[in-house]
Amino acid sequence: MGNEIEKTWEPKILAFLCNWCSYAGADLAGTSRIQYPPNIRVIRVPCSGRINPLFILKALQSGIDGVLVSGCHPGDCHYISGNYIGRRKSATLKRFLEYLGIEGDRVQFSWVSAAEGGKFSQVVGEVVQDIKKLGSKKRFVKKENSRSLGVEGQEKTF
Amino acid sequence: MKNPYLPIPMVVRKASVETTDRMLRTLELSFLNEEDAKAFRFIPGQFCELSILGKGEAPFGIASSPTENGSLKFTINKAGVVTTALHHLEEGTEIGIRGPLGNGYPIDLFKGKNILVIGGGFAFTTLRSLIVYLSHPENRSRVKDITVIYGARMPGLLLYKEELTQWEKRSDLKLVVTVDWGDKDWKGKVGLVPNVLEEVAPSSENTYAVICGPPIMIKFTFPKLMALRFPNERIYTSLEKRMKCGIGKCGRCNIGHLYVCKDGPVFSYAQLEKLPKDY
Amino acid sequence: MEERSKAIQDRIRDKTKELLSKKAVDLIIGFGEGSLPLRTTPIFIRSPEDVDRLIWNSFCENNLATYLHKFAQFKVGLVVKGCDARSTIALSLEKRFKPDQLFLIGVPCQRMVDRRKVKRAMKGEILRAYEQGDQIIVEGEDFKKALNRNDFLYPSCQVCPHRTPTQANILIGDPVDESPITETHPEIVEFEKKSPEERWRFFEKEASRCIRCYACREVCPMCYCNECFVDSSNPKWIDKGPSPSDLEFYHIVRAYHQTGRCSGCGACERACPMEIRLTYLTQKLNLDVRELYNFEIGIDADALPPLSTFEIDDKQEFIK
């Protein structure tokens, strides 16, 4: 039974793609008919530096199994340095999640340029593989009507 | 025990935009259940909590008069989460309502008196209720002269324009409408409410004043009323405060030992004088 | 130890008297006598006659830099320990006050005593406590005991690397030896050895006690957002009930928002009425930015906080 669920389970992955490079890269993958796993849901953002770690955490809390943030290669940022700033946020957040005990690999980062349709598909493939290895996310997920732990046993009693 | 926190169902019969900036919308609601309609008895000046499930609740003064049977009107300014949701409601949608809440205007005190109504901007809602109520044939004889001074920033921001035109035609009601800035089509008065009040100079003798508007208008109108020798006990206003429960439990509308939701929202200046200025 | 404290206390009072008499500042924020043993309380001195209310001892646990937000309109004299001084630098980097608005009375810190640890060590209620040399004498209804103060230090004080204020208009007392009691953060080292599962269990258990009083946020000098993400209604990031996941969300974001900004004063943990462990999170973030970006807050008054800047060759081996 458990195995069957494991087999049929597909991770849900949220991808924040920068408007100028990675989103165009994903577009190119599409127009070039390069296949990649259908597990990702894309949100287009102006720049990978725009990503507030709060977005990533909110996604993880809402039951997303993994988050991918993708931006321009170093030096190629449309806003000159957004991706460098994003890089520091990503590095610290990833380490922090690992430290807390939420697998750091749930949050992944990549540089994908507008010309790299192939790389985009490859990155998505890798991310999906990584997340599949980790299995569905159980820690930190908000369950519907889960209003208990803070006041242990509240739901059943109060 | 009746649960006072459970909203009763109503349905949006009509939704109309009031002002040119489209920030004010009037919802006309009717009860889904006959018994709820029967049980709902209110007086002008009372308010209700309108509730959109998933967004929350917010208090609104009832803009319709008890004499307008069958439906309730609320005019809503788009400001926060709940009001935005209320602005997006379509006709025919079900919403929840709790009320009537609060004390309402002291209608009984008004018997045999002249009534001066001063309103500014979108605070005119419960005043409309009051005017419609008092000018209804059944009640008109209960009070003597009714004078209404109503101002808005611009002609486009006046509420209930059709009714204003009708009231203007009435002989038993004196209506003065004013705007801060006129436009090319505006034929009426231009001027701030306090100044217009000074100009109209209604007698304070045997008169109750009811004033509702933005704080800045109240601040400047109040001295003019004093100059006209209105005593504090005969000036009434309706306060606005952040509210949640509406029944004097949750605590946030507390001013001194009173609760705006339960002991108000209508207070006389004589009452307010004794309270801390937490409003 | 208490002779040193006494000398510091006298000099704080003298300096305060001088500053207030000269009208160099509008008020001095310092520590005053608490009404309970093992406690002091922030006080606000405006007149030279009142300076005798200022005290200094091993229980000056608050980070007074928090009050800079409240007194943004005034010229403030602030009694600061090493950590508080670093918070003021962090705040000045974020342009929270004008440079000439602040007069720092720096005190090299002797490391503060954890009142809860002391309380836990005693069976009955402590009614009186004072310092004697390196000992804390605690007295109750039917006991009197001498405790070695170094056994009862706050966790954040044990690992404090900069007890002497790095920046102060005047330093009161001689600089202290800067070597931390323990070189690395022992708690973090231990914690990192645990499995992810265990680490998460620990965090989950701690966060579950949260009552959302937000004291950890309010005492923190660096938590000054006009609207905290927990309070925002549009977008609504978080529900306000005690769902375990929401409590965890709050604590993760609160801690992470301190990355490269936290002075490690430990005020958050001291404030928590439910005794939730919090510094093991912020200290880890501090270690991370030190390791990754060679940055420590409050040392260099011109260095930008690490998340507001970058180097071209920052580590990026984790990026695909």
Added chain:
Amino acid sequence: MKLKLDKKDFKPFLQTLMDEYDLFAPVQLAEGVSVFRKIDHPYEVDLSASNTQKPAKEIFFPQSETMFRYEKVGNENRMTSMEEVKRERILLGARPCDIEAISIVEKVFAGEECTDVYFLEKRKKTTIIGLGCNHPLSTCFCSSAGGDPFLRAGSDLFFIDLGEAYFVELLTEKGMIFHKNKFFKETNPKDLTLVKELEEKTFEKVGFSIPVDGIEKRLNLMAESSFWDRIHEKCIGCRICTYLCPTCHCFDIVDEGEHQRGQRVRNWDSCLSPLYSLETSGHNPRPTNRERTRQRIMHKFNYFPKNFDQVACVGCGRCILYCPVHFDIRQAIIWTSSKRPKRFGGGTI
């Protein structure tokens, strides 16, 4: 009716309660951090804390409580109210101050026209077993606030710890139900003497040092006093004192969930939070800490007595113990009574 319960029988006794009732009692969440919780096993109960961190009001007025669930079916909203308490409850080990506070909160929630069904349903279905306070803390000032460490009022049964046994009083009809409990034994005159001695000794310890009497009148004259300009200074605006206060009862109502399905919830709220009174327009009637601190103190000692003839403070001392900046409400009370409050201008509180 006066009885006795040997401590060795305490856990089996709890089991007999749990067979019939849902039992709520203090438990330790971490060393030195205790709160009231529903008990699943008798060994969880820990009565050692003089004062639990969170007060017993939580049993009747939880920090977060679902008022009703809703679901949208077609165009219709279906709402299920959640007030019903299915099984009778026992609250064990609440101190007299907490129990008095419950009656204070009840005054608000009972009301004349609108009753708070959520609170009252829980109150109605709960039997309260009070526990005498043998070791009041130095921060306790219950006697000054009109209570005492062994106040029976509000309890249905009352326990007093006599070392080897609990002295038990059955005080109300609800309490008398238990007179046949197999673990209760007869008392002897020696126990009565012990109890009397203990009470006298403890009364003396708590004393009447805090001038709560007459504070309502004193504050009448202080609404705009410079007192408030100083007293608030150290307050950082966290909510500890209000959340941990057994009489504070403010709450916020919010919706959780989606348009289609979710719940309306009420959460504790605090007058010390700027958001509490902030209006959508941006106007805040209590814009600074000064007004908010004044509201907290005035509400407890002036507004509340005006409405209910009783101060909304029971002297439990929690706000003093847990305040991160050591704001001492006792000093505030003392200051209202001194003619020229010492160090008033500097603001020491």
